[in-house]
Amino acid sequence: GAGVSQSPRYKVAKRGQDVALRCDPISGHVSLFWYQQALGQGPEFLTYFQNEAQLDKSGLPSDRFFAERPEGSVSTLKIQRTQQEDSAVYLCASSSDVDYGYTFGSGTRLTVV
């Protein structure tokens, strides 16, 4: 597609519920990144994929967070047993292999109640 698409745009989860957030990157973009952005803060790195390989997951805050990109295109960020501190905007970005520009999606705003 023309841009990075994320769904859902908004998600309200009860504490303890599992959630799955989807990212559809720009077609052909090799690199895919997930960031977490708390209210009023800059984005914080979570994880990086090159094609289907997860090369860096150092930013995932706990083992409740899991990301996958099985076919090297669409990616899913899963959060198990959500906690209130997981409330944030989750941003996905993709990048081609030959330039360094990131294109971000509009994000998913997760609210855990």
Next chain:
Amino acid sequence: TQLLEQSPQFLSIQEGENLTVYCNSSSVFSSLQWYRQEPGEGPVLLVTVVTGGEVKKLKRLTFQFGDARKDSSLHITAAQPGDTGLYLCADLPAMKTSYDKVIFGPGTSLSVIP
């Protein structure tokens, strides 16, 4: 670990005024990027600066990179309501591969009042 600071944290000005926001790093930037993030949207890249002392202009926006490559400023002339948003500076690490984990500052939230 590199720490990025931005100031001011919040800025509210009248349409037509000029403003400057600042970004400072605890270590030398590899390449510095400025993004603007509008409410409900993802960040959009405005500019990348690489060389110390470099100045780039984008319409009413002027970006300056410090000589020591540890600080930067963004100056907006005659601000308009459409300039409202969160301005983020970021460091693009040195490895020139597609795996360049961008590290973001906390941002300056700008509100331009009509």
